[in-house]
Amino acid sequence: MSEAEPFLEVRDLKKYYDDGGLLGGDPVKAVDGVSFDIREGETLGLVGESGCGKTTLGRTILNLETATEGEVLADETDVTSISGRELRRWQSQAQMVFQDPDASLNDRMTVGEIIREPLDAHDWPNLAVSVADDREVAGKRVHRAEGDERRDVTVDADGGVSVREGAPLTREDLTVDADGDRVDVTLHKHASAMREDRVRGLLEQVGLREEHFYRYPHQFSGGQSQRVGIARALALEPRFLVLDEPVSALDVSVQARIINLLEDLQDELGLTFLFIAHDLSVVRHIADRVAVMYLGEVMELGPTEEVFTDPSHPYTESLLSAIPGSMVETGERITLRGTPPSPRDPPSGCRFSSRCPAKIRPDEYSVSGEHWEALDQLHSVFRARSNAEKGIVDVVKERLGIQDVSTVDELLLELFDAERDGDGGISIEMPDDAASVVYEAAELARAGDEAGAAERLDDAFGSVCSEEHPEANDVGAGRTSRCLRHREEYEDPDAVIEQRYRSD
Amino acid sequence: MSVTTSRVADALTDGRTALWALVGLLLFLLEAGAFLNFVVGLTIDGILALPGVDAAGFLTTVESAVREIPTLLSRETIPNEGYYDGSGYEGTFLGLSPAIAWALRATLVYLYAFAAFGWGVWGYRIYRRNYRAADWTPRDDVFDRFRGHKWGIFGLVIVFMFVTMAVFAPALGPTTVDQNMRNSYGYETKYWDSDSGSVETILVGDANLDSLSQGNDQNIGPWTYDDYGRFHPFGTMQDGSDLFTFLVVGSRISLVIGVLSVALSASIAATLALTSAYYKGRVDLSMVLISDAVMAMPQLLLLIMLTTVLRETWINEVYSGGFLLALIFAFTGWTYMWRSIRGPALQISEREWIDAARSFGQTPITIMRKHMLPYVTGYLLIYGSMTLGGAIISIAGLSYLGLGVAPPTPEWGRAVNLGQDYVRTGSWHISLIPGILITLVVTGFNALGDGIRDAIDPQSDSAGGETAGAGGGA
Ligand code: SF4
Numbered sequence: 001m002s003e004a005e006p007f008l009e010v011r012d013l014k015k016y017y018d019d020g021g022l023l024g025g026d027p028v029k030a031v032d033g034v035s036f037d038i039r040e041g042e043t044l045g046l047v048g049e050s051g052c053g054k055t056t057l058g059r060t061i062l063n064l065e066t067a068t069e070g071e072v073l074a075d076e077t078d079v080t081s082i083s084g085r086e087l088r089r090w091q092s093q094a095q096m097v098f099q100d101p102d103a104s105l106n107d108r109m110t111v112g113e114i115i116r117e118p119l120d121a122h123d124w125p126n127l128a129v130s131v132a133d134d135r136e137v138a139g140k141r142v143h144r145a146e147g148d149e150r151r152d153v154t155v156d157a158d159g160g161v162s163v164r165e166g167a168p169l170t171r172e173d174l175t176v177d178a179d180g181d182r183v184d185v186t187l188h189k190h191a192s193a194m195r196e197d198r199v200r201g202l203l204e205q206v207g208l209r210e211e212h213f214y215r216y217p218h219q220f221s222g223g224q225s226q227r228v229g230i231a232r233a234l235a236l237e238p239r240f241l242v243l244d245e246p247v248s249a250l251d252v253s254v255q256a257r258i259i260n261l262l263e264d265l266q267d268e269l270g271l272t273f274l275f276i277a278h279d280l281s282v283v284r285h286i287a288d289r290v291a292v293m294y295l296g297e298v299m300e301l302g303p304t305e306e307v308f309t310d311p312s313h314p315y316t317e318s319l320l321s322a323i324p325g326s327m328v329e330t331g332e333r334i335t336l337r338g339t340p341p342s343p344r345d346p347p348s349g350c351r352f353s354s355r356c357p358a359k360i361r362p363d364e365y366s367v368s369g370e371h372w373e374a375l376d377q378l379h380s381v382f383r384a385r386s387n388a389e390k391g392i393v394d395v396v397k398e399r400l401g402i403q404d405v406s407t408v409d410e411l412l413l414e415l416f417d418a419e420r421d422g423d424g425g426i427s428i429e430m431p432d433d434a435a436s437v438v439y440e441a442a443e444l445a446r447a448g449d450e451a452g453a454a455e456r457l458d459d460a461f462g463s464v465c466s467e468e469h470p471e472a473n474d475v476g477a478g479r480t481s482r483c484l485r486h487r488e489e490y491e492d493p494d495a496v497i498e499q500r501y502r503s504d
Numbered sequence: 505m506s507v508t509t510s511r512v513a514d515a516l517t518d519g520r521t522a523l524w525a526l527v528g529l530l531l532f533l534l535e536a537g538a539f540l541n542f543v544v545g546l547t548i549d550g551i552l553a554l555p556g557v558d559a560a561g562f563l564t565t566v567e568s569a570v571r572e573i574p575t576l577l578s579r580e581t582i583p584n585e586g587y588y589d590g591s592g593y594e595g596t597f598l599g600l601s602p603a604i605a606w607a608l609r610a611t612l613v614y615l616y617a618f619a620a621f622g623w624g625v626w627g628y629r630i631y632r633r634n635y636r637a638a639d640w641t642p643r644d645d646v647f648d649r650f651r652g653h654k655w656g657i658f659g660l661v662i663v664f665m666f667v668t669m670a671v672f673a674p675a676l677g678p679t680t681v682d683q684n685m686r687n688s689y690g691y692e693t694k695y696w697d698s699d700s701g702s703v704e705t706i707l708v709g710d711a712n713l714d715s716l717s718q719g720n721d722q723n724i725g726p727w728t729y730d731d732y733g734r735f736h737p738f739g740t741m742q743d744g745s746d747l748f749t750f751l752v753v754g755s756r757i758s759l760v761i762g763v764l765s766v767a768l769s770a771s772i773a774a775t776l777a778l779t780s781a782y783y784k785g786r787v788d789l790s791m792v793l794i795s796d797a798v799m800a801m802p803q804l805l806l807l808i809m810l811t812t813v814l815r816e817t818w819i820n821e822v823y824s825g826g827f828l829l830a831l832i833f834a835f836t837g838w839t840y841m842w843r844s845i846r847g848p849a850l851q852i853s854e855r856e857w858i859d860a861a862r863s864f865g866q867t868p869i870t871i872m873r874k875h876m877l878p879y880v881t882g883y884l885l886i887y888g889s890m891t892l893g894g895a896i897i898s899i900a901g902l903s904y905l906g907l908g909v910a911p912p913t914p915e916w917g918r919a920v921n922l923g924q925d926y927v928r929t930g931s932w933h934i935s936l937i938p939g940i941l942i943t944l945v946v947t948g949f950n951a952l953g954d955g956i957r958d959a960i961d962p963q964s965d966s967a968g969g970e971t972a973g974a975g976g977g978a
Contacts, residue, residue, distance in 0.1 A: 064863055091865040104856040108878045110638055117874075118864040214638035229860075236864065 006037035013070035030056040032296035043273040045287030095233035099245040101225030112213040132157035139185035168194035202231040223254035302479030312481035314358040349466040358493040374415040386450035537573035588696040602735040617668040649959040656955015662948025677749030695732040712744030719929035754914035768834030773841035781849035795839040824913035882960035893949035
């Protein structure tokens, strides 16, 4: 399976949302330079915290969002820039299953109508007829089979006609006149009858019953609704499905059944999946390979089992260890501190540098591990605040130099576990050289210059991680990881985390 | 094809459905004459409207033939216009007194209307239970909730009675507009002259002059006869014509203008709201600007201005100026409705099934029609019903001011205006009765709107009440 042809090549795909409007602020970089292949017949898992851009990535691949830059190649066509007939063809090949079945099914339509809608929209079917010689095929709802298209009807050289099993009609439903200089095919089955049959077939295929045809989504449980969503996605016989957290809205007991259904369908129909999830255990179960996303970038990519047992990237490691009792057997949890920074203004250098447990530290300060983390957090807070939209009152206060002294102080007290000394100042248990930088930054922040404060901290405590944007490094066995620590001169992330968090 | 045929056959062999169909046929036959008359009349009007055709010869024959078909609810079958010949009534139905004969006819009209309505509900029930493939639909809940909504039912009954009045206007009046108002010197009426002890004949116009309601000295009040033995359920007007006839015919024009203007503004509002909700951004912004601009125009001034400017043009001729009025109402009124449904439309446009439909390449038009419109229709009904009430007030208000529907076409507001001087006299009925009717009908439309809203969205309180009088500005 690992050597299969790529079905889809995603190349440096970017999706920015420019909703800054009149202010012309920074765009939200939801997807920021993503490249990977999806191989024919595989399941690629896409994981990450919410807001990391994984759903946007899926939607951009399906052309539901317009890509800002980059391409998505399927059969050498860039599907992000097609329109008209080509786009319709792509839409029938690539479909999406949505996260919340209740929200993605129109509750004023019966299940039958819902599943049938794609068929109506594409004026399905248009049967592919293969003819032995190079005669033309004429007739309604038929065309000459091209390339490796699946043949619905085959006309032999001696005039014998066969119909594919599973086609929406049987041999009796059509007459073929192959005597002239073209092949005339006449269908006797009405399109709407074929569509209705197809819908009933789909209901059965996803494990629903015929009598569900006239029911409304309200009358279904979450699991059944999701089956309807899957049937709708399969209606046009696609080759590729984007599954956007298809089970996360369902009860745990139902999840497994839907996952099994998806796996069965994949085997049966030879589908290729892009499986988006934040539940890592589900991904581990279903995905052949997994891509870990953070702030619009793929941090690590590789075969699922390897990535899960031996993560290369510090982010993957933190993500895995955040799940109690799972994954990384070696041990203790490394907490992922705070929330991801805003994708409108990601950290410079490595996207993960503000939260990375393995971040490269400058040598000149001998600060304790906890305090390094505190410094990172202080930096993120200052940065976030300097970018936050400020109310008019805040701006006036800032101009007048009345900053809420207390908030900065409280921040220091809390982050560094410090205490107030006699005259109300704050002293931090840290070597003097480091402490004095913190005091300076705090002073700037009190004066309202949070950007300056962040810069001061960055100057002193920043490292290559906050300056250089890491490339995706090949870390062997078809795996890539976007971390500077894979370079010769640095220790491996794994080793650093081991030493920093698990040594005692 | 064969499927439908066999289903029809099934239906007819099923006892209850057959009974239902039979009752329907009976109801139709009772009024078949009127129905055919209407269709033929409309066809003739349509043909005559074509340039170059002046005589619809053949059709005129058809028309007179159709006229001969007896119709239960007509003034010919149950006449109330007769005279006393000293011993009994001549020319009235079964020799009853004109009042009783008229009351009988009016009651039958309403019984018929309610029977037809009930027949419709019955049919829907049969369909729902026996024929519909789905055993439950979301609309069932809406119907069931509405059935339990007393205020809404009250509104529905009032509105239904109003519509019945408009539809059966010619059969309901004790006399006709042509005979009694427009062409009163072209008709004669017979009466019993007690002085001479014989039956005399008089021109209707002259009789009217003796039946004025102009205060305490001269007054024909509600539910009385005038000196010529003619019965007036609501009394006479200041010029001696029959008020009830005036009002039933006037209900037609109110309803037609109201429905036309609301339907027009609802379709404008829905189209624009769906488009702006689907495309958002600039499209939405430009719609906001347009509607703000339209809203900023003072509706009343615009109405006065346009009716004056267009007074001489052909458009003002159509339906006594009612058509023009409907257009102006629609043009100024859609903004309010658009405002009210833009929110729901935007909300719906965020739903994931819109994305799902886009993902398989559904066209924007179909998405709007199939996936957004059904969610907005409810709101359209609510605001439409409420705006209709407002439109009726507006039309009446304009006639009251001497604008709008051109005299002598009957219109409720004009009756209020005409009776204004006599409100404190014995002829109070001329203003008061139409005033009460207007209030009742408007309340009915609002109640219906309330009922629909609660049926569609049981969570909502009466928060939408402020839109009730939105169209009532004029
Ligand atoms: S480059 Fe590697 S070590 Fe540095 S911050 Fe990023 S993930 Fe952490």
